[in-house]
Amino acid sequence: GQHFGSRFAWDQEGYLYFSIGERGERDVNPQDLKRDGGKIYRIHDDGRVPTDNPFVGVAGAKTAAFTYGNRNPQGMTAHPKTGEIITHEHGPQGGDEINFIKPGRNYGWPVISYGENYGGGEFAESTAKEGMEQPFYYWVPSIAPSGFAIIDTTAYGDWNGNYLVGSLKFQYLEMLYIKDKRVIKREKLVDGIGRLRNVKMGPDGLIYIAVEGKGIFSIKR
Structure with a gap:
């Protein structure tokens, strides 16, 4: 009953992007390409999966997924000049992020974060890790x-x-x-x-x- 995400945006090529939050299951959904939650998706306007999506051909992966490691993106837009898809997502008690969405990238949740547990205390390994994206901008506090x-x-x-x-x-x-x-x-x-x-x-x-x-x-x- 939480972290639905649920934002939509069209890019300049006519692809539809949408977000699905990790549904409160931070330790199982966002880093697993076989699970739906914690991802940004990219599809054609008729629902087909583009053949050049980054996880097409990856065994068991959600082939409509475009990125993973996302927490709860409730903002998404296409940049009016460049056409780039940009999102922002909720962090826990800090660590809300703005991200430029790139194919196949891992945005780190919950392994890296600038936020902390509700009620205090760290849970993430660090704020940065090789192979995981840094936000364009983040808020502390949330x-x-x-x-x-x-x-x-x-x-x-x-x-x-x-x-x-x-x-x-x-x-x-x-x-x-x-x-x-x-x-x-x-x-x-x-x-x-x-x-x-x-x-x-x-x-x-x-x-x-x-x-x-x-x-x-x-x-x-």
Whole structure:
């Protein structure tokens, strides 16, 4: 009853990506290619598995899987300029991550993490290990991220290109300022509005947020 993941995004080539969380079974699902949980998947729009998926031909593997070692990705988007698929996922008491999704990569959960057990205490081997990806960015403490968008309009001035992430736990929209492919600043927007479930760029060029139990709102600078 937890860690469903369940986010979707299309890339520029027409492939559909979606996330499945590790369902709370951290020690069995995310590192096992034979099990469904803790993965990002890539399929054709009719459900077929692409023949160039990284685990096609691997005995017993989930061939629709594109990455593994993911915890609970509740944000996913395609970069409006490069087309790269980017996700963020919940960590335990810290260690929420943003990751650029690369074929066949292991994102480390639960072997490496910047978080700790609920109630305190380390559980991961370390924060880094050979053969496992480092996050593009991580939060300590956790903000419980949900929803992900990249501003792709000059309507918001110098916000263009920044990342938007909703916070379930602290009930605000976070904006990450991006420069030279790294985060240089964090800012809270619409602080205290409620548990943000999603954020999207609308076809009209406005930012839209979905707030749990309240509805959908647009944001103007």
